Amino acid sequence: MPELPEVETVRRQLVAELPGRTVSGVRVLLPRTVQNVTPEALARLVTGRTFGDVVRRGKYLLLPFTSDDRTGKGTERNDAAKLIVHLRMTGRLTVAPENAPEEPYTRVVFALDDGRELRFADMRTFGTIHFLGDGHDDGPPGLATLGPEPLEASFTPDVLAAALAGRRAPVKAVLLDQRRVAGLGNIYVDEALYASRIHPEKPAGKLGDDEIQRLHAAIRAVLDDAVAKGGTTIRDYVDGRGVPGEFQQYLRVYGRAGEPCRRCGGSIVRLRVAGRGTHVCPVCQR
DNA sequence: ATAGCGCCCTGGTGGC
DNA sequence: TGCCACCAGGGCGCTA
Numbered sequence: 229m230p231e232l233p234e235v236e237t238v239r240r241q242l243v244a245e246l247p248g249r250t251v252s253g254v255r256v257l258l259p260r261t262v263q264n265v266t267p268e269a270l271a272r273l274v275t276g277r278t279f280g281d282v283v284r285r286g287k288y289l290l291l292p293f294t295s296d297d298r299t300g301k302g303t304e305r306n307d308a309a310k311l312i313v314h315l316r317m318t319g320r321l322t323v324a325p326e327n328a329p330e331e332p333y334t335r336v337v338f339a340l341d342d343g344r345e346l347r348f349a350d351m352r353t354f355g356t357i358h359f360l361g362d363g364h365d366d367g368p369p370g371l372a373t374l375g376p377e378p379l380e381a382s383f384t385p386d387v388l389a390a391a392l393a394g395r396r397a398p399v400k401a402v403l404l405d406q407r408r409v410a411g412l413g414n415i416y417v418d419e420a421l422y423a424s425r426i427h428p429e430k431p432a433g434k435l436g437d438d439e440i441q442r443l444h445a446a447i448r449a450v451l452d453d454a455v456a457k458g459g460t461t462i463r464d465y466v467d468g469r470g471v472p473g474e475f476q477q478y479l480r481v482y483g484r485a486g487e488p489c490r491r492c493g494g495s496i497v498r499l500r501v502a503g504r505g506t507h508v509c510p511v512c513q514r
Numbered sequence: 515a516t517a518g519c520g521c522c523c524t525g526g527t528g529g530c
Numbered sequence: 531t532g533c534c535a536c537c538a539g540g541g542c543g544c545t546a
Binding site: 317318333351352353354395396397401463502503 | 516517518519520522523524525526
Binding site: 229230231287314315316317352354356368369370404406413414462463503504505 | 537538539540541542543
């Protein structure tokens with residue numbers, strides 16, 4: 229399930245392929261994937277525009293169009309236009325070679341001027357696409373309230389401490405809350421809590437300074453490692469080229485219930501925290 | 515404001 | 531072998 233490292237991996241590949249490519253047509257196979265405009269409007273708004281940079285915010289991908297786009301009828305359009313994509317559980321955003329067979333569960337296809345296609349496929353249909361610009365300003369609600377980016381230099385231990393301070397909810401629930409820290413999901417929260425030897429049910433506000441320091445370092449280390457390995461593929465995730473990640477080989481607790489803890493040899497236990505399957509070493513994490 | 519819960523959705527799994 | 535209940539979970543809306 230795509231979290232920050234998976235979304236960042238997709239971004240890095242899209243940014244190598246998309247900038248400078250102009251959309252020559254749009255096919256919407258599942259209308260509700262496109263949340264804030266109709267399929268017809270999306271096609272009209274996007275066709276003729278040229279992709280610029282590709283930006284990640286939390287688990288969102290932002291695909292801004294360049295400012296000098298024209299409709300093909302000579303009409304200038306405003307420069308704030310962009311697509312906002314969220315992969316949710318099973319979404320895949322790939323650039324397909326010309327004439328590549330369409331994969332199952334394809335939901336939206338953007339034809340490009342070089343014959344390739346930007347394709348959004350999504351088995352479970354939770355994924356979303358929004359269009360912003362030309363008077364459409366209703367993006368996904370969560371984007372406006374996203375918390376700090378954990379891999380940016382400005383994400384200091386003090387910033388993490390402020391996100392946790394005074395909260396009675398389990399530390400895992402707070403870390404999953406995208407308003408507190410952006411981009412963490414179930415896998416990397418479990419891994420970061422294990423690495424910092426903190427029990428996921430511990431109330432967030434009760435963490436000591438030393439625990440916050442360890443948690444801060446662990447979040448960055450786990451995310452950095454996972455990005456370097458191209459993300460984690462449990463079942464569905466593939467990158468912008470359709471290739472699975474490798475970090476699943478390095479998971480310490482997620483999906484390892486009943487297997488030995490690599491630190492103490494004890495058995496990894498699975499419990500339920502914040503409504504999520506949660507993996508913990510009961511010896512190492514207190 | 516905060517915390518918790520149900521819903522969306524489909525394929526895979528495990529029990530009988 | 532076949533059927534079905536159940537589970538995976540990110541974001542969001544609702545409730546207390």
